[in-house]
Amino acid sequence: MQEFEENPPLEFDPEQCRNESEVESKLIVQYLLPALGYRPNDWHQEVAVGSIRLDFLAFAAQVIPFVLDANSPLSVAMEAKSPKQNLDLHVRKLGRYLSSLNIKYGLLTNGKEIRIYARNSDTIQLVFQCKGREIQDELNAVKRLIGRETLKNQDHSIDTNSQASLQSIGKDEMKVIAVYHNKGGVGKTTTVTNLAAAIRKRGKRVLIIDLDSQANTTFATGLIKFEDEESDNLKSCYVYHLLKSEELFPVSEVARKSEFCDPPISVIPAHIQLMEKEVELGRLDFTRGTLVEKLKAAESDYDVVIIDTPPSLNLYSKIALIACDYLIIPSDLKPFANQGLQNVSTFIKEQNTFRRYVSKPAIEVLGVLPSKISTNAKFFQSTFPKRKAAINRYGFNVLDSVISEREDLAKCAELSYTIDDQEIPDPKSVFDFKPDSPSAQEFDALATEVLQKIGLVV
Numbered sequence: 001m002q003e004f005e006e007n008p009p010l011e012f013d014p015e016q017c018r019n020e021s022e023v024e025s026k027l028i029v030q031y032l033l034p035a036l037g038y039r040p041n042d043w044h045q046e047v048a049v050g051s052i053r054l055d056f057l058a059f060a061a062q063v064i065p066f067v068l069d070a071n072s073p074l075s076v077a078m079e080a081k082s083p084k085q086n087l088d089l090h091v092r093k094l095g096r097y098l099s100s101l102n103i104k105y106g107l108l109t110n111g112k113e114i115r116i117y118a119r120n121s122d123t124i125q126l127v128f129q130c131k132g133r134e135i136q137d138e139l140n141a142v143k144r145l146i147g148r149e150t151l152k153n154q155d156h157s158i159d160t161n162s163q164a165s166l167q168s169i170g171k172d173e174m175k176v177i178a179v180y181h182n183k184g185g186v187g188k189t190t191t192v193t194n195l196a197a198a199i200r201k202r203g204k205r206v207l208i209i210d211l212d213s214q215a216n217t218t219f220a221t222g223l224i225k226f227e228d229e230e231s232d233n234l235k236s237c238y239v240y241h242l243l244k245s246e247e248l249f250p251v252s253e254v255a256r257k258s259e260f261c262d263p264p265i266s267v268i269p270a271h272i273q274l275m276e277k278e279v280e281l282g283r284l285d286f287t288r289g290t291l292v293e294k295l296k297a298a299e300s301d302y303d304v305v306i307i308d309t310p311p312s313l314n315l316y317s318k319i320a321l322i323a324c325d326y327l328i329i330p331s332d333l334k335p336f337a338n339q340g341l342q343n344v345s346t347f348i349k350e351q352n353t354f355r356r357y358v359s360k361p362a363i364e365v366l367g368v369l370p371s372k373i374s375t376n377a378k379f380f381q382s383t384f385p386k387r388k389a390a391i392n393r394y395g396f397n398v399l400d401s402v403i404s405e406r407e408d409l410a411k412c413a414e415l416s417y418t419i420d421d422q423e424i425p426d427p428k429s430v431f432d433f434k435p436d437s438p439s440a441q442e443f444d445a446l447a448t449e450v451l452q453k454i455g456l457v458v
């Protein structure tokens with residue numbers, strides 16, 4: 001058995017793993033097992049059961065001697081491969097091991113890539129995937145899935161109860177959601193940032209794209225920390241660059257890592273100058289298709305992309321509505337916002353016409369999201385149902401989730417700290433600001449509803 005290190009290293013560097021045995025020792029033994037809460041007595045190396053030989057078997061609730069049967073405690077098999085190996089070639093075998101031994105989860109890695117599969121009767125589904133060098137950022141998501149504490153608190157009913165959700169996990173194609181309303185100030189940006197955080201915290205790889213020249217999402221994700229033009233580190237590489245070139249500026253180059261949420265989220269920033277670029281970009285024949293193409297090239301890097309849009313019917317809104325698969329329309333349901341839905345409806349129809357020309361299916365409108373809704377009991381009981389009913393007139397569904405008007409949502413986007421009398425913006429998602437707040441719960445419920453509707457439930 002390999003030597004166990006008392007204090008797991010804080011960093012894992014895939015470059016240090018040159019062969020299978022280094023993946024076993026440096027990634028699994030020294031890093032993952034301790035980081036996931038498994039003590040030396042909770043796991044075994046080179047476990048042979050009949051003709052099966054597992055590299056590692058970790059138990060959430062059992063020590064030696066271990067038993068593997070239908071009632072066996074929750075356990076994880078871990079298979080290490082050489083960095084030269086393609087993991088796809090080992091998935092079927094892992095599936096066979098998990099089914100034969102009644103093991104719920106299997107982790108498969110070659111150091112460069114880490115995947116987790118969940119068994120559902122006789123099939124397995126991919127439930128998590130990240131690059132080896134991203135594991136530090138992804139650790140909380142991995143813990144939530146196969147950490148010792150998580151598994152200890154689960155019961156065996158997952159096998160039958162989660163059947164429906166596990167089936168949909170298998171679809172690992174990237175989903176693109178635009179958040180749009182042509183009325184300003186209805187909560188689009190607040191929805192983008194906090195929905196992205198809620199989905200990220202469930203282990204999905206999320207990309208936010210800011211297509212609004214007000215750059216509010218860019219600010220709310222903490223990417224604007226500079227005070228003056230000289231230290232503006234965004235204007236040389238932001239969403240305009242991604243749109244203006246067919247070959248250069250891929251998503252990976254333009255996206256920045258934002259710490260407004262833990263784990264971090266990738267964000268393609270906007271810039272105030274985006275406004276004056278509209279005419280130039282509008283002249284290019286290909287602009288409306290560039291985002292579609294660039295996202296296609298990045299589809300193995302993200303599970304969910306969320307696009308923030310300007311409150312207008314301009315080129316950037318068109319680009320968003322052409323690139324998306326799904327649309328959420330936040331609305332405070334006030335009379336002007338409701339009247340604006342007529343424009344939204346016409347705008348969607350126009351973009352669907354363009355999509356037909358380029359053989360893209362029509363936008364799937366997930367619904368109008370009641371946003372900034374007063375928590376006043378009387379309003380909620382009498383006025384709110386009437387306002388919701390008015391939406392149907394415009395041919396839209398209303399989502400079940402509701403985002404109430406609460407100070408925390410405005411506050412978390414405006415947090416800052418001071419250094420040498422300089423105020424540095426340090427915004428957080430509502431989950432990272434107040435995880436137990438009613439607003440966090442509302443956004444969590446929205447994430448559940450949205451993930452269910454787009455077939456991505458964990």
Ligand SMILES: Nc1ncnc2c1ncn2[C@@H]1O[C@H](COP(=O)(O)OP(=O)(O)OP(=O)(O)O)[C@@H](O)[C@H]1O
Pocket residue numbers: 183184185186187188189190191212214216309310311371372373403404405406407409410411413
């Ligand atoms: N549920 C809420 N409770 C309290 N304040 C909110 C809520 N949602 C949004 N706000 C605040 O309302 C203002 C407008 O919200 P937001 O920026 O999300 O709207 P928007 O639709 O993106 O606006 P724009 O059309 O200008 O881009 C912001 O100051 C935000 O902090």
Ligand SMILES: [Mg+2]
Pocket residue numbers: 188189190212216217308309
């Ligand atoms: Mg906005």
